Amino acid sequence: MSKSVKSLSRRRVLRGMGTAIALPFGDAMLPTRLLTAAAADTAGPPRRMAFLYVPNGVHMPAWRPQQEGQQYDLPDTLQPLKKHQSNLNVLTGLALDGAAAHGDGGGDHARSVAAFLTGSHPRKTDGADIQNGVSVDQVAAQQVGDQTRFASLELGLEASSQAGRCDSGYSCVYTSNMSWRNATSPMAKEVDPAAVFQRLFAGQTRTDTLRAKSVREKYRKSILDFVQEDAQQLSQQLGANDKRKVDEYLYAVRDVEKRLVGAERLHLNEQGVPDYPRPAGVPKDMGKHAELMMDMITLALQTDSTRILSFMFTNAGSNRSYPDLGVSDGHHELSHHGKSADKQAKIAKINRFHVEKFAYLLDRMSSVPEGQGTLLDHCMVVYGSGISDGDRHNHDDLPILLAGKGAGKIRSGRHIRYDNGTPLCNLYLWMLQQMGAQVDHFGDSTAALKHLG
Template sequence: MNTSLNRRTVLRGAGAAVSLPLLDIMRPQTAAAAAAANAATAPSRMAFVFFPNGAIMDRWKPEGEGSDFKLNDTMESLQPHQQDLLLLTGLTQNHARANGDGGGDHARNASAFLTGAQPRKTAGADIEVGVSIDQAAAKLIGDKTRLPSLELGIERGRNAGSCDSGYSCAYSTNISWKSPNTPNAKEVNPRLAFERLFGTPEGAATQERRNKFRKSILDFVADDAARLQQKLGGTDRHKLDEYFTSVREIEQRIDRANHLRPKEIPEMQLPEGVPSELKEHLRLMYDIMLLAFQTDSTRITTFMVGDAGCNRSYRDVDVKNGHHELSHHRGDKDKIAQIAKIDRYLTEQFAAFLSRMKAVKEGDGNLLDNSMILYGSAISDGMRHSHDDLPILVAGKGGGTIKSGRVLHYPKETPLNNLFLSMAERVGANIKELGDSTGPLDIG
């Protein structure tokens, strides 16, 4: 009797399918089978976790270099994962700087973080920055999973009005940009994020009727748009083309849903709304990211643990003043100590997530081994609004392509975007350039 299971086996249920993680039963049963099935490996995934307001850098940076290093105070909770980390110094996001545009470093911090582009200074509708690395990669490999990417956050924010020195709130509340003019709205409600991944337990007939209705509406819009395009000028044709591209992507998702039977929905205890406790909110959103990777529902995620310039207090660690307010500490030792508490607290939540990732076995390793989780910001010193020598780490081995457990010191002004090119390459997205990139970093 054949006791193995095909790697492509999926759970089928209500309108789509969920790929299974790499199970032992999927592994070859003989040496000959192993030689013939080397391709049956787990996919590589990448995630980008953004935190606001920079960090107290002398408590962030590790001591030492290469594999001989010691984690500093902020990083202490990551000690069990030290061999899973790359800690990188010297990286810069130049387009988070003013470059002649004056104030607004927090808005530029978020909007340039993954795009590597200079945001247009405007509080109006004419926002423009660039395509972010997650979306550039999703365009190349997003068709391999049910969702091309998943965008998560803790604060909903808003995309209209001015939030930072004449910059639109869209710049402060988004790190994922589908096009230079179109941010990807993040989901902050754990239940809705879960349903974005797996849908709801509706009957197959109801789901099929709904999909058919949506498809007929999309066909109508597409035909109408094609006729209208003939009457438009160049700028309007460009805007309509962006819209039309989004319509086609929705059509493709619906087509996939129509050809799949109902799926099993993983069990997860979720509140009805947004949790009132920050620690629980962070844990749930990290767990949804884990589940998205484990089920191969997507291989690309972004997560904002706070919007740019976030002024939240952190009562869990007895910090009653606002984070952004404290970041302008002017050397006040008490304020610096409070910010260090915040830095440490957020790192502890990230470390707990890494522990849960490592607990998920996958092949000869675990889920973290087959992932790259970047944790960082495009501001280093929050008081000076510095955008060089950034607080950046990458957790995971990228499917064995990253030599982790090291501190890597790069020359001053090395573009952060070079790291993004290296990460994208490891998930199968060969992206030649992003922002001011000069070529992939050697992190193998």
Template sequence: MPKTLSRRTLLRGAGVSIGLPLLESMSPNRLLSAAGKSSQPPLRMAFFYVPNGMHMPDWKPTQEGFKYQLTPTLERVADYRDQFNVLSGLTLDGARAHGDGGGDHARSVAAFLTGAHPRKTNGADIQNGISVDQATAQYVGDRTPFASLELGLEASAQAGNCDSGYSCAYASNLSWRGPTSPMAKEIDPGALFDRLFAGQTVKETKTALSIREKYRKSILDFALEDAKRLHRVLPTVDQRKLDEYLYAVRDVEKRLGGAERLRLTEDGVPDYPRPSGVPKELEQHSDLMMDMVTLAFQTDSTRILSFMFTNAGSNRSYKQIDVSEGHHELSHHGKSEHKQAQIAKINRFHLDRFAYLLGRLRSVPEGRSNLLDNSLIVYGSGISDGDRHNHDDLPILLAGSGGGRIKTGRHVAYKNGTPLCNLYLWMMHQMGADAKAFGDSTGLLSLS
């Protein structure tokens, strides 16, 4: 058996630095640490936000515990029922008006990860709070190349009036480094791929991208010799894991290359190895970004991540699922059966995209389990019913068992009004962030 590998081992070559998945040779569970305890895979935390609330009758189960019946919307993640909990009764008080009038959509995003009540302004004097992902990154972010990643499918804005006098900075940014510092999202899967797998410095990255453009090479071609050298000294189980991982990286890279139609020269050769930019089809765009999330966690590039499907108050239509009206317009359904049915279809479409991520994470073995098991992933919205604009009894799903820290497969109903930040404070503690409080928390949420 080879010498134990460092968790930070990289495959290198010509401006490329490729992180590796957790291998048995990296202080695996069967190897004992100096303290005599088994080494455990790292824990990840992530937050996925959907806009305009939820059609709650199709979301919230009526029974509690392990034997609850999946609702029509939750049926979309039925294959992962044993690996998530549905949490009801959690409340986001910071998203309420508190005398500020309209603007529930912008407030719901600004408050979702901060628990704060944002100052109502569309000027430069924005004021919010630090978000849970950034607060946690202050404790553990130095353990990975990226302290956190901020991702989405629609670009962030930092100025303008987006919702009843609230700045677009509130409506389009989920993550906040501090009260006046929103973290802009990366929405281009190709750009994210380059961040994860190009060089460790700006100069190395530019060199790698330049050579790839010129010779139309895969990023793996640069590190091929290093990969072969490592492969020769690994035990069989790690050789298989390495092969599967490198195949996944190349597969994603190929799909990035096909995200938009390439122009061809007369001999049929593409002008470029792959285009930059965002895929036009939302489903393809989302699935590529979910592949990036999987690779980021698999390589331990980061352990903290936030993701917005669309910005607050999005009025996008979803013609691919036969919804031609705008999402925001439909959310003000006025109890119209047609509009509620359309909203439910959009909710299911978003959850389908999330289900794709759950499947990708579960397919990656890690230690004695898999990436999904070794994660805590929140999916939900800061608005409950889009017509009422209420911020209590929120639609929240918590996927992953946190490395065995919680029992999954349940609907857990809390007293309505329980701060959502109680969940976040508990998650921070599991990540190793010894915070006494967060946002409007009143204590640790009980997940036993």
């Protein structure tokens, strides 16, 4: 049975005093005025791609499943993903040849992130003559990025560098950027969740943005207060299902906004004096910081503000400690474990922490209804590292996860073991083709990766 609905553009936004709030995908955005089951099947939500990077490899014995196919048990590190196992593929055997030394000596950490999305071998230099390759996200952005407000978004928890010496003669540009617009132009990432929020929901001009921010600060108003009239008018045009989706979405925007306000408050000691400085909007706690950024990723994809996104937990070779996990040692130092059981156990704790934050992202994405499924169902989300075992610095049999169903293109819920040495770029080539990019080769690919559909 069908019903009449008013057709809306996917770029429809709620506006008011320098604020622009994009809308989630709804039935009214289907390219027909008569909504039928057949129409929903043939004109559903857009397909998206995202890439999440973790540094220093992982403790592989606690990562790699023993069984193949659908009947496999998640190892300890991947246990936080248990509820999403049916929406997840564990891919083993993939390799990143561009991260190998090829006569350049040390610098595996720099190469591992520089090559992670490019498949290229970066030129060894700590000067201005950097040379890498175009990353998979930017190939997609150049071909299909014009369909959204932002061709792509680059996010992370640690800022990008544009100069300096970081790893055995490699520039810090390589260690802190994984998205590359071309061979010499990395895409710096945004690390402040408040800045991302402002970018997603502010007006279209800088004047509008500054004016809206000033008024909100003066009157302590939510951005939703400024679009209330437009939202009420829109509600009259929508069916019951879309009204519910918009209400749920606006509630989520307000919830994130409240948490961002809380994140801007400085921690006070017993004397009521701030005991540390930090930029507004960036929580001191890494877990809270990561979760806010996962909220930003969800909102960016949910509103179709972008369909292409990359995220780095930390920069390559990070030696950050994790005292909240009982790990006071630096991550990079621990990765050189020399087969120490104690160090490997600590590495596994750090690995599991990162996976828990990835699980948080999947929780958020799977909670967003979209079309005949969820936001996660229409995404292809890669999680992994350009190093396998941090002690060996090897770049084969990488820890790679692929979450989401790619709008029906991915048969998920499996552990797929490929021949060791299969190029990681084969996966990227397959993903580019699903995004509609006209490519038949990427990086060191030999063919589009098999067995995903």
